[in-house]
Amino acid sequence: MPEPRIPPGQSVSKRFPRLDLGVIPTVVPDKWDLRVAGSVENPLRFNLPEFHALPKVSVTRDFSCVTGWTRLDCVWEGVAFQTLAAMAKPKPSATSVWIECGEGYTTSLRLEDLMRDDVLLAYGFDGKPLPDEHGGPVRLIVPRKYGWKSAKWVRLLDFRDRHDLGFWEVRGYSDTADPWTEDRYS
Ligand SMILES: Nc1nc2c(c(=O)[nH]1)N[C@H]1C(S)=C(S)[C@@H](COP(=O)(O)O)O[C@H]1N2
C-alpha cells in the first residue's frame, strides 16, 4: 500500500483554523524579545530586527491538529532551530527544551526532536508575515508532531537537563505526539 498523504483520523482543511486558549498576547515590538537560556554555553537574546537578520530558511510541510484537521503545504519562513542551537551551544547534559509563550502557554520537546532539519522558529507564513492569531511575531513549527507542540508567540527556549511536561501534556495529551501513529493521549 502506498503511504497515505495525511495521518489516520485526519481530514484536510482548506482554511487554516486557529486553535489556542483564546488570548492573543499584546506584543509591543520594542519590548519583544526571544531568549535562549538554560543548559547552554552561550545564552542568547534577540529583539525582532536581530531575529529577522539571522539566516533564513523556508520549510513546506502539512500541519495536523489533534482535533482532526490537517492543512496541506503550509509554507513557513524563519530561523532553523538548528541555527539557534549552533549559536547557543547546548551543554552535553541538555536533553530537553522547555518553551514559554507570551500568553502563558507552555510545551516541551526532546532536543533530538527539535534538531530535525524541518523544525523552525517561523515569522512568515504562505509568503506573508505570520499573522498575530497564528503566533506572530514568532512561533515554533514542529511538523512531525501534533499542533500543540508548535508553540505560538514563543518568548523563551529553556534548555534543560530534565524533561518537564507542558500545558497540554500535564492535561492528558501525549508527550510524544506522533500524528502517524495517532499518538493523541497519554
Ligand atoms: N502559545 C500557544 N501556542 C499554541 C497553542 C496555544 O494555545 N497557545 N495551541 C496549540 C495547538 S493545540 C495547535 S493545534 C496549534 C494551532 O495553531 P494555529 O492556531 O496557528 O492553527 O497551536 C499550538 N500552539
Ligand SMILES: [Mo]
Ligand atoms: Mo491542537
